[in-house]
Amino acid sequence: MADEELETLRKQRLAELQAKHGDPASDVAQQEAKQREADMRNNILAQVLDQAARARLSNLALVKPDKAKAVENYLIQMARFGQLPGKVSEQGLIEILEKVSQQTEKRTTVKFNRRKVLESDEEDDY
16 A cells, blocks of 8 residues: 555656656657748748848848848748749848838937036035
């Protein structure tokens, strides 16, 4: 009886730990799903972009990964809806980059808050 109770406690504890830290099998499945998605994205981009445009997009991904991801999503969406007539050249990619930059442009404003200094007689006494 004690062995059976001990075994059930061990199973419960193991289930709690797996729920808390994640099941290794589900982690592997998630990694495989992410890999398949990345492969699918790369295949679509390879079909849509020519070599020079892919090189430019890769360079952009090194410097600004968020902007590169936005451009990739835009290109994939256009490809899925059939809005791209053929392969996008480097000049076409530059135009798309300009469109995305205009949409995500951040407006920086600088506001000077000038404080009035009160003159006091105590400072002049030195």
